[in-house]
Amino acid sequence: MQAILDEIVATIGVSNDRGKVADYIPQLACIDPNQLAISVALADGRVFSAGDHQQLFSIQSISKVFTLTIALGKLGDGVWARVGREPSGDPFNSIVQLEHENGKPRNPFINAGAIAIADAIMVGHQPKETLAEILQFVRFIADDESICIDHNVAESELKTGDRNASLAHFMASFGRMNNPVDYVLGTYFHHCSIAMTCQQLAKAGLFLAGDGENPVTGTRVVSARRARRINSLMMMCGHYDGSGEFAYRVGLPGKSGVGGGILAVAPGHASIAVWSPGLDEVGNSKLGTEALEKLVQQTGWSVFA
Amino acid sequence: MQAILDEIVATIGVSNDRGKVADYIPQLACIDPNQLAISVALADGRVFSAGDHQQLFSIQSISKVFTLTIALGKLGDGVWARVGREPSGDPFNSIVQLEHENGKPRNPFINAGAIAIADAIMVGHQPKETLAEILQFVRFIADDESICIDHNVAESELKTGDRNASLAHFMASFGRMNNPVDYVLGTYFHHCSIAMTCQQLAKAGLFLAGDGENPVTGTRVVSARRARRINSLMMMCGHYDGSGEFAYRVGLPGKSGVGGGILAVAPGHASIAVWSPGLDEVGNSKLGTEALEKLVQQTGWSVFA
Amino acid sequence: MQAILDEIVATIGVSNDRGKVADYIPQLACIDPNQLAISVALADGRVFSAGDHQQLFSIQSISKVFTLTIALGKLGDGVWARVGREPSGDPFNSIVQLEHENGKPRNPFINAGAIAIADAIMVGHQPKETLAEILQFVRFIADDESICIDHNVAESELKTGDRNASLAHFMASFGRMNNPVDYVLGTYFHHCSIAMTCQQLAKAGLFLAGDGENPVTGTRVVSARRARRINSLMMMCGHYDGSGEFAYRVGLPGKSGVGGGILAVAPGHASIAVWSPGLDEVGNSKLGTEALEKLVQQTGWSVFA
Amino acid sequence: MQAILDEIVATIGVSNDRGKVADYIPQLACIDPNQLAISVALADGRVFSAGDHQQLFSIQSISKVFTLTIALGKLGDGVWARVGREPSGDPFNSIVQLEHENGKPRNPFINAGAIAIADAIMVGHQPKETLAEILQFVRFIADDESICIDHNVAESELKTGDRNASLAHFMASFGRMNNPVDYVLGTYFHHCSIAMTCQQLAKAGLFLAGDGENPVTGTRVVSARRARRINSLMMMCGHYDGSGEFAYRVGLPGKSGVGGGILAVAPGHASIAVWSPGLDEVGNSKLGTEALEKLVQQTGWSVFA
Structure with a gap:
């Protein structure tokens, strides 16, 4: 090898x-x-x-695999009320599909879908707590306590995050956000900035x-x-x-x-x-x-x- | 089992x-x-x-697997100049994607893509010859000479085939049909009618x-x-x-x-x-x-x- | 002046x-x-x-004003069951809007709409009779019996009319054509070829x-x-x-x-x-x-x- | 009368x-x-x-006529670099057209277009100054100093303005906003709330x-x-x-x-x-x-x- x-x-x-x-x-x-x-x-x-x-x-969007895993653990099949599971046929940041399908993202891996997942796993928590939970999960599955978020990247994304803000507000306009858009975006940009x-x-x-x-390790993470x-x-x-x-x-x-x-x-x-x-x-x-x-x-x- | x-x-x-x-x-x-x-x-x-x-x-659209296999044998990677290989995110008979992408179907399994494949494998042949070739191939891989086309189904499809005719003429308007639209549709409807x-x-x-x-049988069909x-x-x-x-x-x-x-x-x-x-x-x-x-x-x- | x-x-x-x-x-x-x-x-x-x-x-699409006038005379407000009356926001030959709105053209002046109007005014007549009627109407309003169809142009359009054929078959697939698609297209291409x-x-x-x-002339054409x-x-x-x-x-x-x-x-x-x-x-x-x-x-x- | x-x-x-x-x-x-x-x-x-x-x-969107008039006064034909002048064929709050046309709204009267106009007329001013200018203009053309903004309506819109926020951030992601999105939305919601x-x-x-x-009054407002x-x-x-x-x-x-x-x-x-x-x-x-x-x-x- x-x-x-x-x-x-x-x-x-x-x-x-x-x-x-x-x-x-x-x-x-x-x-x-x-x-x-x-x-x-x-x-x-x-x-x-x-x-x-x-x-x-x-790691950017690779983190979406981990947040999806967390969301499935918390909500089970309830996740699929928030996002679909079909390929979108569109670029990662397209908003067209959202308008045609009432603000429900096609799958959890396009940006809109991952933002919806971030919202889903916050359930009443603050961004900080949610991020701590995500980071803890990634450290656990990687068996490595040294993994961190690169806050410079997260800040950089926040400042240039208009497209994602647009997606989040669009979903919010369909009543699809349980938490303030700013909080959800903060969580999303930070988990994408895990290094x-x-x-x-x-x-x-x-x-x-x-x-x-x-x-x-012999640890079961999911079924x-x-x-x-x-x-x-x-x-x-x-x-x-x-x-x-x-x-x-x-x-x-x-x-x-x-x-x-x-x-x-x-x-x-x-x-x-x-x-x-x-x-x-x-x-x-x-x-x-x-x-x-x-x-x-x-x-x-x-x-x- | x-x-x-x-x-x-x-x-x-x-x-x-x-x-x-x-x-x-x-x-x-x-x-x-x-x-x-x-x-x-x-x-x-x-x-x-x-x-x-x-x-x-x-078998209807299942036949598209067989025509794609034949087309790959004839044209090799030239097939991908005719159709893409991405999921479309749309229903089987959608025409929207075609307009947005200059008449090139997203993949060989949506209707437009399979019609393009039928056109590709005709290469100068008449519909009858092409159909004979397709049928021969299916009989060969199934190791069964009794397989036939149900012509009643094919006729029935021809009569109600306006949506597929629309797709074919649409592609033709982009210069993407090498054979007359009627011939290609005849071929397509008949190979879909294999029983x-x-x-x-x-x-x-x-x-x-x-x-x-x-x-x-030990026969190699494709690499x-x-x-x-x-x-x-x-x-x-x-x-x-x-x-x-x-x-x-x-x-x-x-x-x-x-x-x-x-x-x-x-x-x-x-x-x-x-x-x-x-x-x-x-x-x-x-x-x-x-x-x-x-x-x-x-x-x-x-x-x- | x-x-x-x-x-x-x-x-x-x-x-x-x-x-x-x-x-x-x-x-x-x-x-x-x-x-x-x-x-x-x-x-x-x-x-x-x-x-x-x-x-x-x-005159090409200018003829659509005349066929719309004829259709309104024949069907009255029944015309609006066949076509809408909103600007489309799309090019003349777009098919996207048709798919999103069940095959009903946005207005009578885009190609799909004019084809639907041609179908509407045929009502049981052959293309030839319908064309004679259209030509008679144009001669009447222009007060000039010498106006003719340029058949060379019409033939030329028929041969390169795949996009319009696509639109017509698309509408037919929604049950929106009362006459054979070929007849309607023949009528459409010929009235567009009035010189x-x-x-x-x-x-x-x-x-x-x-x-x-x-x-x-003091003649009332419409109300x-x-x-x-x-x-x-x-x-x-x-x-x-x-x-x-x-x-x-x-x-x-x-x-x-x-x-x-x-x-x-x-x-x-x-x-x-x-x-x-x-x-x-x-x-x-x-x-x-x-x-x-x-x-x-x-x-x-x-x-x- | x-x-x-x-x-x-x-x-x-x-x-x-x-x-x-x-x-x-x-x-x-x-x-x-x-x-x-x-x-x-x-x-x-x-x-x-x-x-x-x-x-x-x-008056809500009727105010867009007044802001367009102001923008034309300030920027002249430069306005048309910010918005088009074609009907959109879409609902007032659609975002699909924006994605297909690089974030440029089809016209100044759909929501996205009016938000772009609000941004255009701010030119370095604070929302308050811009609003004062708009209000002054409306009072001037109506010849009535008593006209006011209903701040309750404006606040109500701000709280439920996710769709418009989405449109604004979407345009911002194409570099089409000169002022902070929050400022522009504040201006927009308030001028829509003129009573x-x-x-x-x-x-x-x-x-x-x-x-x-x-x-x-004999006053010339525009040419x-x-x-x-x-x-x-x-x-x-x-x-x-x-x-x-x-x-x-x-x-x-x-x-x-x-x-x-x-x-x-x-x-x-x-x-x-x-x-x-x-x-x-x-x-x-x-x-x-x-x-x-x-x-x-x-x-x-x-x-x-």
Whole structure:
């Protein structure tokens, strides 16, 4: 495995076509695009890494997998009264679908859906408490107490967060927000600003590869049935309007973030985290996707074979 | 396996809520809704069935999996100049996306996409020749020379095919049809009218469960890589705007038809065909989906675990 | 008046920026763009003209004013069960609105609406009879028996009419066509291919300037109330998604055609026809609009003052 | 004229089908629907009224005519870089068009457009100063210093203004807001909350009937050309997706408000204000529209005849 990862990083890491670093969040715009990391946490507990895997990056939308998991724990199937579970066929920040469907987001991974999920898990708590709870959960599943929120990124997002504010107020206008819009946005921007390394992220996703149980610690995080369902949502909706492309090329459930990270799950085999800041035209890590494509080719982990 | 199938048919077959038989094609509207069949073709060649598995039904959109396979054989990646590979987020017959994206269908499984595929595989042939080729291919992969087109259904569709004619002319207005619209529609309506039993259909899908090779006959139909990719498209787009729901509940690549059939693929394990004419509100077999959900629960074949 | 028209043609006729001749109908694409004509038929019967006013041109969508008038005569307010009377906010050939509103066109002047009107006035007649009726009506209001259909243009449109065929089949799929789609399209393409000079067209529109009565012949064509309503529809919807711009710049009810003609109505004053083949980016005659703008500035005929 | 108005109020005022009072702004929801008023300010200075014409009501979106006039005075044609001038074909609060057209509102009378206009006229001022300027302008054109803002209504709107907040943040995300969103919304909600009687409103609109000059005071408010253009915008866009209907039935430029008021302009003749709180299904005063329809029938003031 180490040899495979080393070769992937060596081959792909020299690419001249690295995509474009997201520039709408100032704090992310200044990241050096010449970075690439991959970590594979196997079901047996071993973790292999290559490239800049000790480098912290902003997990951004990957955090939506974790908040969805928390929301399912709190509300069970009540979550589906708040968001749907179909691919949207639209970009991550589209508002058109919301108007056509009475303010109910198509799925929990587009921005509107994740904001609705943030609102759902606040249930009477203050943003601070909710954030503490989210952070505690991420530390628990990654088995790492050092994971933190990068408040500079969160502040940067707040200042340029008009599109997300628009989505939140739009849902509020349909009576779909239980908490003040400002509180929900604050929570959302902060959980998107959690900073992790590839190693930490791969370990955090291991319960999804293990039918809901972390195979290393033996801790059950969610039921087997729920783990499968979260995986299915990652497959169908994890890459916005590039989800079909990711399924076609990589063949694993995955969730990307605009910071350049992707968490992918090979059920029964491994949890995989990749990171490279340059994005393709629909907003997913360009080299990260290529790295995953190569890894699956060599391991045969595609769920479609 | 036989016991599992018998129990599924016994349990689900008595349901009072069987959905609604498609009524826009007159020949399909008169089908008895009280029918249910399931066939499982295992990778080792054994086939198990229960219910009305000897009953012929109109495979309708399931045929799109076969025409896509043929098109990929003829045009290779050139197919993707004609259709995309993203879920559409829209109903099967929507035209809105076409207008927004210059007449290029989002994927090969919505109606517009399948019409574009029919046009692509005609390449200078007459409808009759093309249909002969499609039928020959289906007979080949099902290893069954008795499979035929139900011309009454095809005629019935032609007469009520205004929506599909609209889609075809719309694409033609963008210069996206190489053949006369009437010829393409004739081809499309006829390949949708292939009649098969669940047993035949399960056998026909076996190459997708076997990495492109029919494990019984040992014949390679497509490369392993291409089989995986067809599976990924079935997962992402096989159930129109109910694809997310199917992935969530069943967890297998699948393709539904408005005749009430579904072909599902459990890679490495089996090819499964179910049939029950009543449809849910997005146009997929209601009891068929339930039967698959139960089968996967008992076999553990979900690709997400 | 003659001096005003001469000066307008002299000033505008030398413009280098004449727009672009419509190229999607082959027979129209070869028209010499260096032509410009204007005719003003005053309420007192006098007609003034300048430029190429004896040149025949294809009136195209201007004919929709005449078919709407016929339909209102036949069906009365029953027309509004077939089409609405709101501006669409979309291009002339958009299909998106149709899907969102169950196949009912927003107004009688977008293509879908005019096709629905053509279907409405056929009522059991063959295309030939219907066309004879339309032609007779146009000859009657223009008081000119020499007006004809240009069959070459009609044939040319039929061959490249996929977009309109798509619209017609789309409406048919909602049960909104009483006659075979081919018949309706034949009728539509032929009435759009009526050829007229600016003089003939100005005279044909005179009843709309005279509260429904031709002030020269004293013949009542429609009631005063209906004439006002047709004028209101021309104002609101006569220039597709350039209707607001036309109202803002010209301030008269008007209907444009892709052949470069515009019929405008100055209630109580005059009926005006302009023609210049080059179109602006939304498909309305570029120099024709400028000519009308200048004419209204000098005559004070704007309805808004 | 007095007899005409008395009869209109007597006839229409007893209608049982009065529409539905807007309920999304709490302060407006409690208005007694059994009120009806009409005032006609003639070009010669005489003002006739009937019904509850001394009753103050919230002019709401009618204020957009006044802010547009101010903006045109400040920015001239620069206004059209901020908003378009085409009918939208969508409801007053739709956001779909904004996403498809990069955050530029279709016209200044839909909510998004009026918010953009409010932003445009702030130019470095505080909301308070801007509001003082707007109020001063309205008092000036109405020649009435007693006109005020109803701060209770403004507060009520602010609390339930999520949809408008969504629109404003959406435009801000395209870099289309020069001032903080909160400031702009505060300005917008307050100018919508100006309270006027029908008499005051009719007098305020008189400059639009007089080619830009108040025929009573002899004061020029805008140029003749600009007055015509404002009238054209009221005709094309003054009643949201009911603008075509209003043109068809009434035949005058007009602007409605959700408080039940309508300001209509009969160029050369009169400025007319009607008020009745019940709205039709697209949000325009039901009895108010009927009253205007009757008035125009009896006066022959339609611009289309």
